[in-house]
Amino acid sequence: MLPDKDGPSQGGGGTADPGGSEDPAVSLFREYLRLRTVHPEPDYGAALRFLDRMALELKLPAKKVEVCPGRVVLIMTWLGSKPSLKSIVLNSHVDVVPVYQEHWKYDAFAAVKDDEGNIYGRGAQDMKCVTIQYIEAVRRLRARGTTLPRTVHFLFVPDEEVGGHAGMEMFVKHPEFTKLNIGFALDEGLANPGESYTVFYGERNPWWITVKCPGDPGHGSRFVENTAAEKLRRVINAFLDFRESERKRLNTGECFTLGDVTTVNMTKVNGGVAYNVVPAHMDVSFDMRIPPTVDLQDFEERIKRWCREAGEDVTYQFAQKHMDQEVTSTADSNPWWSAFSTACRTMNMNLKTEIFPAATDSRFFRAVGLPAIGFSPMNNTPILLHDHNEFLNERVFLRGIDVYECLVPALASVAPGPGEA
Numbered sequence: 001m002l003p004d005k006d007g008p009s010q011g012g013g014g015t016a017d018p019g020g021s022e023d024p025a026v027s028l029f030r031e032y033l034r035l036r037t038v039h040p041e042p043d044y045g046a047a048l049r050f051l052d053r054m055a056l057e058l059k060l061p062a063k064k065v066e067v068c069p070g071r072v073v074l075i076m077t078w079l080g081s082k083p084s085l086k087s088i089v090l091n092s093h094v095d096v097v098p099v100y101q102e103h104w105k106y107d108a109f110a111a112v113k114d115d116e117g118n119i120y121g122r123g124a125q126d127m128k129c130v131t132i133q134y135i136e137a138v139r140r141l142r143a144r145g146t147t148l149p150r151t152v153h154f155l156f157v158p159d160e161e162v163g164g165h166a167g168m169e170m171f172v173k174h175p176e177f178t179k180l181n182i183g184f185a186l187d188e189g190l191a192n193p194g195e196s197y198t199v200f201y202g203e204r205n206p207w208w209i210t211v212k213c214p215g216d217p218g219h220g221s222r223f224v225e226n227t228a229a230e231k232l233r234r235v236i237n238a239f240l241d242f243r244e245s246e247r248k249r250l251n252t253g254e255c256f257t258l259g260d261v262t263t264v265n266m267t268k269v270n271g272g273v274a275y276n277v278v279p280a281h282m283d284v285s286f287d288m289r290i291p292p293t294v295d296l297q298d299f300e301e302r303i304k305r306w307c308r309e310a311g312e313d314v315t316y317q318f319a320q321k322h323m324d325q326e327v328t329s330t331a332d333s334n335p336w337w338s339a340f341s342t343a344c345r346t347m348n349m350n351l352k353t354e355i356f357p358a359a360t361d362s363r364f365f366r367a368v369g370l371p372a373i374g375f376s377p378m379n380n381t382p383i384l385l386h387d388h389n390e391f392l393n394e395r396v397f398l399r400g401i402d403v404y405e406c407l408v409p410a411l412a413s414v415a416p417g418p419g420e421a
């Protein structure tokens with residue numbers, strides 16, 4: 001059988017199943033995948049129209065908060081029967097990362113489903129699947145006439161993929177965020193290639209740094225002293241030697257996953273004007289990810305030493321320096337975690353708790369003191385976020401809806417804590 005290669009939907013209908021046998025939730029997921037919310041110019045307008053339609057279908061009020069020009073957070077609210085209790089947030093970002101189309105089997109925005117039920121598209125795992133799973137789980141719950149004690153807010157946010165500065169980072173400081181009276185948030189996680197589901201209770205801190213190496217210029221035919229390149233070499237060696245020592249620690253002792261060690265990657269080098277001119281400065285940039293257990297002050301002292309030892313006037317500056325080391329408790333004494341993990345156990349799901357290796361909007365919730373868990377219900381699935389040929393199998397997708405159908409009521413029924421009305 002040939003893959004169902006229907007192209008982008010016209011007029012917002014987008015059901016992709018001429019035979020009529022496709023689950024409507026799958027068709028909706030595929031429709032959402034076709035919206036080009038891709039950087040550098042995400043079509044947020046299309047996503048907002050789609051989400052407004054979802055709010056109408058679910059009969060839930062939707063509020064839009066423009067946190068920056070052209071950057072809107074859409075909040076859909078399912079009011080609880082005890083609205084003074086702290087609420088549950090189901091967070092998802094609307095944007096997706098760009099693709100190298102030439103490396104994809106299919107158009108990355110056509111949401112092609114192959115004959116094994118694999119749905120290909122940018123955002124299939126990160127994280128348009130989760131958005132639709134939240135919506136479909138709540139659609140089922142409401143269709144059954146369920147009422148929940150706690151209010152549930154869906155947040156649909158822009159710009160997560162470019163650091164969240166014009167998205168969640170702004171929104172957590174907005175009065176509308178405070179009004180949500182949040183108790184607990186769910187956000188994205190990663191696929192797990194095995195039977196288990198991975199759950200993230202914290203994140204490594206992203207530090208993006210550029211080290212600037214000034215030097216004496218001169219003719220390219222001479223032995224110029226105090227060159228930028230010599231300093232650059234020492235800087236690169238210091239950072240990459242540390243990288244190697246951390247790489248060796250992975251999979252040994254207590255460092256079981258990427259989230260337990262510091263990664264360093266050299267990602268940019270700049271400098272030089274001509275082959276025969278010794279440059280007056282050269283710069284090198286690194287992407288570092290630091291586990292919450294590392295003393296950040298010590299770590300910065302170490303960077304200072306590397307720069308000092310590299311030579312005169314070597315300086316650095318940060319493009320990203322997240323400093324929050326909050327993690328969400330996975331002890332049974334945390335009622336949110338207890339509700340989450342108990343619900344998963346009743347569904348026979350085996351959970352693996354980890355530190356998220358990269359950065360998500362969860363870090364902004366945790367930074368303002370709110371518990372947040374990163375979870376995307378995708379097991380038996382290779383990790384393909386940001387990769388070529390990102391896909392999710394429709395059976396895994398549908399199972400994820402069942403999972404949220406159980407999780408959302410469990411979380412929204414957590415007994416009132418101390419200080420809650």
Ligand SMILES: CSCC[C@H](NC(C)=O)C(=O)O
Pocket residue numbers: 160161162163164206320358359360
């Ligand atoms: C530091 S802001 C950029 C966010 C991005 N998140 C993911 C999940 O890829 C990252 O970790 O690079």
Ligand SMILES: [Zn+2]
Pocket residue numbers: 093126127160188360
């Ligand atoms: Zn994501």
Ligand SMILES: [Zn+2]
Pocket residue numbers: 097126161385386
């Ligand atoms: Zn991403």
